[in-house]
Amino acid sequence: MEGKGSILIILFVLYSQSFLCLSQDFDFFYFVQQWPASYCDTRRSCCYPTTGKPNEDFSIHGLWPNYNNGKWPQNCDTTSSLDISQISDLKKRMEKDWVTLACPSGDGMKFWGHEWEKHGTCTSLDEHTYFESALDLKSKANLVQHLKHAGIQPGNFFTMESMKRAIKEGVGYEAYIECNVDTQGNHQIYQVYMCVDKSAKNFIDCPILPSGRGCGSRVEFPSLSHHSGSSHEL
Numbered sequence: 001m002e003g004k005g006s007i008l009i010i011l012f013v014l015y016s017q018s019f020l021c022l023s024q025d026f027d028f029f030y031f032v033q034q035w036p037a038s039y040c041d042t043r044r045s046c047c048y049p050t051t052g053k054p055n056e057d058f059s060i061h062g063l064w065p066n067y068n069n070g071k072w073p074q075n076c077d078t079t080s081s082l083d084i085s086q087i088s089d090l091k092k093r094m095e096k097d098w099v100t101l102a103c104p105s106g107d108g109m110k111f112w113g114h115e116w117e118k119h120g121t122c123t124s125l126d127e128h129t130y131f132e133s134a135l136d137l138k139s140k141a142n143l144v145q146h147l148k149h150a151g152i153q154p155g156n157f158f159t160m161e162s163m164k165r166a167i168k169e170g171v172g173y174e175a176y177i178e179c180n181v182d183t184q185g186n187h188q189i190y191q192v193y194m195c196v197d198k199s200a201k202n203f204i205d206c207p208i209l210p211s212g213r214g215c216g217s218r219v220e221f222p223s224l225s226h227h228s229g230s231s232h233e234l
């Protein structure tokens, strides 16, 4: 009888755990890309990755599951940590397109691990699909090319309207642009949010925009070229 009882308890625990996994539900993703020069232009310190100076290109910050009401789930499985062996074939692409700029310099592993644990564990995607999907979305968005096509190149100021129009025309969907402020007080383009369906493959119109991270009407699109060393911690 005791044996049967324990089996029932074990079955119940297994059942509720599988339910918990399946219940990691959400409505859409924010695919968020950061502009490295803007990360580095603020008063916060920035350090180039140990793998080298980033390209003059957007870099992935994260692929974040979100609810239609603006809230989001996070840290859904505290027992899961990044297993780098599952994404070894993606490492070169990650080093180029998902750079870490936080200090001290790192190879990206810590940043990717953080994103997996905080956001990836709340999706039903496995690690490889999660990271590969984000990399593919970056190529699909191809923001720098679309901005260039519209005459928007780093090192100048542009209107928010022209930037938004260039992205809408190039990608086909509206993006949300978040700004930060450089050391001279200029607003600059910092992160671009795009919405993606639950398959993590297709851009969609955003069900809701992130709140309270707006820009002025004229913003700087800074260049990384004047940043010299591998680190300028303040």
Ligand code: 5GP
Pocket: 030, 064, 065, 066, 070, 071, 072, 073, 118, 210, 211
């Ligand atoms: P911050 O306060 O710098 O805007 O955001 C801090 C962190 O919270 C982000 O890097 C991200 O992990 C998470 N976060 C902020 N805003 C959102 C959001 O609108 N949706 C989701 N899913 N995560 C967010």
Ligand code: 5GP
Pocket: 034, 039, 061, 062, 099, 100, 101, 102, 111, 114, 118
């Ligand atoms: P989130 O804001 O996504 O929750 O957290 C970002 C975390 O990753 C922070 O602890 C931050 O220090 C670290 N991090 C490492 N590299 C980067 C980077 O290049 N950009 C951003 N936004 N955070 C980074």
